[in-house]
Structure formats: structure tokens, C-alpha cells
Amino acid sequence: MDDSSCAENLSSQNRSASCNGSTAGGPEDAFKYFRGHTARCLEFAKQAKDKGRKIIGIYCEFTPRELILAAGAVPICLCGGSQSTISAAEEDLPNNLCPLIKSSYGYIKQGSCPFFEMAEAVVAETTCDGKKKMYELLSDRKKLHILELPQKPDQEQAYRHWLAEVKQLRDFLEELCSVKISDEKLRRSIRVLNSERSLRQKVYAYGAYNPPYLRGTEASLLAGRIAGMPSDEAAYKELLEALEKRRQNAQATAAGEAVRVLVTGVPMVTGAEKLLEIIEQAGGAVVAQENCTGIKPVAEPVAEDGDPIEAIARKYFALPCSCMTPNNRRLELLDELIELYKPQVVIDLVWQACHTYNVESLLVRKHLADKHGLSYLKIETDYSPSDREQIAMRVQALLEVANSGGSQVG
Numbered sequence: 001m002d003d004s005s006c007a008e009n010l011s012s013q014n015r016s017a018s019c020n021g022s023t024a025g026g027p028e029d030a031f032k033y034f035r036g037h038t039a040r041c042l043e044f045a046k047q048a049k050d051k052g053r054k055i056i057g058i059y060c061e062f063t064p065r066e067l068i069l070a071a072g073a074v075p076i077c078l079c080g081g082s083q084s085t086i087s088a089a090e091e092d093l094p095n096n097l098c099p100l101i102k103s104s105y106g107y108i109k110q111g112s113c114p115f116f117e118m119a120e121a122v123v124a125e126t127t128c129d130g131k132k133k134m135y136e137l138l139s140d141r142k143k144l145h146i147l148e149l150p151q152k153p154d155q156e157q158a159y160r161h162w163l164a165e166v167k168q169l170r171d172f173l174e175e176l177c178s179v180k181i182s183d184e185k186l187r188r189s190i191r192v193l194n195s196e197r198s199l200r201q202k203v204y205a206y207g208a209y210n211p212p213y214l215r216g217t218e219a220s221l222l223a224g225r226i227a228g229m230p231s232d233e234a235a236y237k238e239l240l241e242a243l244e245k246r247r248q249n250a251q252a253t254a255a256g257e258a259v260r261v262l263v264t265g266v267p268m269v270t271g272a273e274k275l276l277e278i279i280e281q282a283g284g285a286v287v288a289q290e291n292c293t294g295i296k297p298v299a300e301p302v303a304e305d306g307d308p309i310e311a312i313a314r315k316y317f318a319l320p321c322s323c324m325t326p327n328n329r330r331l332e333l334l335d336e337l338i339e340l341y342k343p344q345v346v347i348d349l350v351w352q353a354c355h356t357y358n359v360e361s362l363l364v365r366k367h368l369a370d371k372h373g374l375s376y377l378k379i380e381t382d383y384s385p386s387d388r389e390q391i392a393m394r395v396q397a398l399l400e401v402a403n404s405g406g407s408q409v410g
Contacts, residue, residue, distance in 0.1 A: 026251075027218070030242035033235040034221035036191045038270060041076065041225045042114060048074045049118055054177050057119040057142070059104065060127055061297045061319055062149055063165060064312045068123070070181045071173040076115045077225045078122070079165035080104035083231070083383040085112070092137060098353045099382040100269065101130045108138065115225065116142070121176055123169065125149050127323045141266030145172045153317065153324045163313040168311065186308035192228045199236035204295055205286040206243045208341045210260070211252035213243055216276040216286025218253075220268060223237035223293040249296035254285035259402045261285060262343035264334060264364065266351045267292040272383055275349050275391065282396045288341040290334060291349070296320065331367045332362070338372055344402045345375040347395070352382045365409060375401065375408045395403060 045055055054073040058065070068075040085106030086099060092109070093102055107113045116122075121143040124135045135144060139368075147165050150158035170181050200222050206214035223233070246253075261284045264277065268291065279286050290296055300318065303311040320329035334346075346368055351359045361378050368374045377398045381387055394410065402407040 006020040006261075007218055025253050027239065027242040028245050030235075030239040031218055033222060033239070034224070037221065037224045038294065040231070041229070042087060044117065044226060044231075045074055045076060045118055054120040055115070056173075057116055057122040058124075058127045059122075059131060061281075061292045062125045062127060062316050063123050063147065064169065064316050066186060066193055066302065066308075066312050067166070067170055067173055067181065068191040069192065069228050070185040071177040071179050073120075073173065073177055075227055076119065077269075078104060078108075078113065078116055078119075079267070080107050080113075081269035081273075081383070082107065083385070085110060086383065093134070096353050097130050098128070098351050099384075100272070100351055100354075101128070101134050101268070103272075103383060105137065108141070116285075121145060121172075123147065123172075123373070127321060128356075136180045143176070145169060147325070151324050153320075153327070154327060159313070159317050162317045163310060166309060166313040166316075167225075183308050186312065187304065189228070190302045190304055190308060190312065194301040194304065195361065196228060196232060196236070197301055199240070200298045201295075203241055204288065205340075206247065207285075209247065209252075210342065211254050211256045211258065212260070212285050212287050213247045213251070213253055214287075215253045216261075216263065216289060217273060217280060219289060220273050220276055220287070220293065223267075223269070225270075255283070257403070258283055258285040258357065259345060259399045260287045260341070260343045261399075262288045262290065262334075262337060262341060262346045263294070263349060264290040264330075264346060265349035265361075266354055266357050268349070269293060274349070274383075274385065274388060275379060276383070276390050278388060278395055279347065282392060282399055284345075284395065285401050287343055288337050290330075290337055292319075292321070295337065298331065299336075322354075322360045326364075327360060332365070334364070334367070335371070338374070343374065345377065345398055345408075346379045347398070348376065350378060350380045352380060369409065373407065377408070377410045 049055055056068045056073045056075050057078045058075050060079055065075040082103050086102045088109050089102035089106030092263030108116050123145045125147040126132050126149050150161045154156040174181055261279055263286055276286055302315040320327055320333055348361050365376045367375050379391055398408055
């Protein structure tokens with residue numbers, strides 16, 4: 001659902017969406033749960049708040065949701081995916097700023113984000129200079145806790161600094177929520193989110209078949225705003241049953257000759273999936289999405305043995321974000337996904353003014369060519385639909401070259 005219509009449409013969506021996760025029929029019915037997930041999240045958050053639980057806004061995968069759940073609070077993603085809120089943001093923010101930042105700020109400025117209005121506090125991180133300064137503009141609206149992320153992933157000293165930051169977050173949440181976050185509470189939340197990660201991985205795996213049994217636009221529905229909602233587990237399991245029926249009935253989601261596409265790069269939050277739509281409309285099959293709204297955050301679980309706070313810190317510090325230097329883990333993850341999902345081409349999505357992903361694209365392109373011999377295309381865009389036709393032409397050309405057995409780098 002478009003974030004710009006969040007306030008107007010969430011209530012009606014929620015009335016029409018079942019909250020128990022039950023589905024009937026095939027995957028199209030099973031995906032209804034996830035298509036109505038934003039409305040479902042709003043209703044869940046309202047009920048939780050009425051029961052005295054704190055609502056905590058977050059913006060990034062580096063924020064450990066396990067700690068928020070262990071505090072008895074509800075973590076809600078506040079990222080914006082709507083073009084319509086950007087003009088309001090540009091009254092305060094530079095025009096040449098990442099659309100994700102502008103959209104997120106815009107719908108808060110407009111007062112059209114009920115999740116932000118409900119939040120007791122916002123946990124933010126220093127992955128991005130633009131977001132880091134945007135947080136300062138929110139500091140008079142909500143209580144903020146900033147996680148300072150070191151950016152040398154191979155240095156133990158950097159991890160130790162991050163561990164201290166995670167412990168400070170625990171202290172902040174304990175005070176905010178008037179609770180003690182015990183090791184047992186942490187282990188319980190680790191198990192809950194590990195189960196969710198495992199279920200999402202199993203769904204994504206239906207893209208690995210040839211031909212695939214999962215569309216990229218379907219897979220994108222799984223990156224919900226709230227982690228660990230109790231109704232999600234049943235919905236995931238029913239979806240897996242429906243996808244298995246789709247496979248057994250040979251109901252592939254793309255033609256056998258469709259070019260297999262791996263999408264990497266920036267996150268595509270709800271409302272900002274135009275690249276996936278363009279690829280599929282052109283006849284391509286998006287078999288895997290490496291980004292933060294796809295496989296990246298669920299590729300590895302949190303260790304369930306040992307010190308839980310250290311296990312949580314280790315897992316999140318290992319996320320292969322382009323803010324890290326060097327970011328070799330992203331290349332390693334791409335290697336794993338290429339082995340599993342067998343793409344024929346890779347499309348690298350970069351939001352305008354996202355400089356770390358933009359510069360890193362050169363390293364990704366070289367790695368894919370040297371190690372895998374894969375065709376590669378970088379798409380730099382924003383949330384506007386104005387360039388859809390231009391992007392479609394470039395994607396179509398890439399798919400045609402791949403179909404002819406050639407290779408292309410663009």
C-alpha cells in the first residue's frame with residue numbers, strides 16, 4: 001500500500017483483512033495476508049498500545065529487533081516508499097537527497113504516518129549521513145536513541161564498540177519500558193525471530209526452482225513493518241503449503257525460457273517496487289533479491305547458544321551493508337545466492353544520492369564479471385514513475401541479450 005494514503009486507507013484495509021492468517025485455495029489467496037500486512041500491523045500496534053506495550057520506531061536492519069521484543073515493546077519500521085510525500089520533505093531537505101529519506105521524513109511532516117504518531121521513541125543508526133542528519137530534525141518530535149555503527153566489519157575492536165552500543169540500547173529500552181531485559185527474554189525473542197527468518201528463507205527458496213514458483217513482486221510482500229507478529233507464523237506456513245501445491249501442479253510463475261534475474265542494491269520498501277514490476281512486465285523472472293528488504297537480513301540466524309547479547313550483536317554487525325568498508329561480505333553473499341538461484345543476469349538498484357551503493361556498484365560489477373561471467377545492469381533512479389519507460393527499455397535490452405546467449409554490462 002502507498003504510504004501517502006496510510007492514514008486514509010489503513011482502517012478500510014484492516015476491516016477487510018483477516019487477522020488470524022487463515023487462507024483458502026492457492027498462493028494468490030495465501031498472499032492476501034501479506035498484501036494486507038500494513039493494515040494488519042496498524043491494528044496490532046493499536047491493540048498492543050492499548051494493552052500498555054511501547055511502540056518503538058526503527059529505520060534500519062541494523063537495529064536489533066530482538067532487544068525491543070525482549071523489552072515487551074513492538075518494533076515498527078518507519079521507512080517511506082511513497083513519491084507523494086517527497087514534496088513536503090523537500091521544504092526542509094535538499095532535493096538531491098535519497099528518496100527513501102525524503103519519503104520517510106515527508107510522511108512524518110505531513111502527519112500521515114500513524115506508526116510514528118504512536119511511537120514512544122525511535123531507535124536510529126548511523127549507517128547513512130543523510131538519515132543521520134534527518135534524525136536531528138525529528139528530535140523535537142520523539143525521543144531518539146542513536147546506535148553508532150562502526151564501519152570496519154573485519155576488526156574485532158569495531159565489533160566491541162558495536163557490542164557496547166547494543167548494550168546501551170538494552171539499557172535505554174529497560175528504562176523506557178520499565179523492565180529488566182533478562183538473558184531468557186533475549187533467548188525467547190531470538191527464537192521467535194529466527195523462526196521467522198527460517199520461514200522467509202523457505203518461501204524465497206521457491207524462486208530457486210527452474211522455472212521458478214515465486215514472483216519477485218510476491219517475495220517483496222514478506223518484508224513487513226512489524227517483526228514477530230504472532231499471526232505471521234501461521235500465515236507463513238500456509239503460504240508454504242500453497243507454494244508447494246503450486247510446484248506440484250507445475251504452475252510456474254514465469255515461462256521456462258524467462259531470463260532469471262537477481263536484484264541487488266538498495267532496499268525496496270512498500271510502494272517502491274517499480275523495478276520488480278518492470279522486470280516482470282518485460283518477461284523476466286526475479287528469482288532472488290539480495291537487498292535489505294529481501295534475503296540479506298534473513299540469510300543468517302542469531303546464534304541460540306552462548307551470551308545472547310553478544311550473539312545478537314554479532315549477527316547484526318555481520319550485515320553486508322554498503323556503509324561497511326571493505327564490504328566483502330556482500331560479494332560473498334552474492335556468490336552464495338548465485339550458486340543457489342542460478343541467475344543469468346544481475347540488476348543493481350541504486351537510489352539517487354545513495355553514494356555508498358553507487359560507488360560500490362563498480363566493485364560488484366567487476367566481481368560478477370570476473371568470477372561469474374554474468375551480465376550486469378545498474379539502475380539509478382528515485383521513487384518517481386517518470387523514468388519507467390526508460391528503465392523498461394534498458395531492462396528489455398538486457399533480457400534480449402541474455403536470451404540470445406550474449407552478455408552485457410551497463
